[in-house]
Amino acid sequence: MTDQVNLEPTIEETAVLLIDIASALMSSGAHTMRIIQNVSRMAETFGYDLDVSVFQMSIMMTIISKKDPGKLLTQIRKIKPLRLNFSIVSDLSALSWDTYDKQLPFEEVASNFQLIISQKRMNSWWVLFLVAAANASFCGLFKGDFTAMTCVFFATIAGFFVRQAMIKKHINHLVVFTTSAFVASLLSGSGYVLHLGHTPEIALASSVLFLIPGVPLINSILDILEGHILTGMARLVNATSLIVCIAIGLFTSMLLLGLEKL
């Protein structure tokens, strides 16, 4: 009998684990509906009911014991800045189903969660190379010639390197986006000044596109369509301000190079 009691997770332990999972999902770029579904499913397995509200900066959660509705706990957790990580989203989603279907014990879920969030990211030099290749072929999709694509490749390497370095130093993300857009467009705009190739304007335009916050944009519309309008609007405003910053960076280097008159 005492063993049984020890196995049952306390309401505090469960609440802390669930809000950790929710905030990890939020800062890895999951949309609101998925976060709510995942944590509610796990709470049900452990014998609790869950009410969650998700905001841009914090998550609020009330957890109620099913056996004893008088036993409840509300807590708020800050969300770390957004750093996209779809491996975490995918693995946590799988973990929540495993918990539900196999009735995994609490300790196992907690240790699996720790394993999932401590996974290593892909090597940042690889990412740098792949992003540069992607942006160059993006330039090709817009009918840029080979010179323009080469220009974009090197401009993206510089711009993305600046971005990675600044993110490591925890500089304000609006400043990061403006600066890396400025660096990338300044380099690819030199192709314009030096008359390289036949399509320098395409090189200039596509050199900053690796910065476009595509996932937050799509998430925001998805949230709004699913009825989480406040969170969706917050994400939308965030993504829009990043796009404005990219435009400011591009604008500054165009004015510096004197390209607006072309």
Added chain:
Amino acid sequence: MTSEMIRLMLIDGLLAAIAAIGFAVISNPPRKAIFVSAILAALGHSLRLFLIKSGLDISLSTFVAATFIGLLSMLFARIIRCPAEVFSFPSLLPMIPGMFAYRTILSLIRFMQSTDGIKAQGFMLDFFHNGLTTLFILLALVVGVSLPILLFPKLSFSVTRKY
């Protein structure tokens, strides 16, 4: 469909696949999802090119291509047991209307700096034309890809379930 058209679509698909791989790795997805997003991007982007060449409007063809990607991603999500958005989002990114967005900003700068009233009207026209196209393509992308998620919510949230 001529051989020239097929050649164009192949090149388009290849470039879109490389672009999708690069934009996918920023969000650190599982390895198998990277390949799926490359395949989806190639199929979706060359479908869009085909629709545009056959005379359909760009935002409408984007919508069709995005819906196609969304539907295929539900299928692949079941096969590799991974949430659909993990690979359907990166495969949409090659369709982001970068050139239109750039021209929107450019015409805004020109409007701001122009002193000639008649020329300024032309720039304003450019601004609205390019800006609205950008906006509608973006909306078409998002609504198209999320239609399957909204239509089959049960399916889309249970793909990572093993039993």
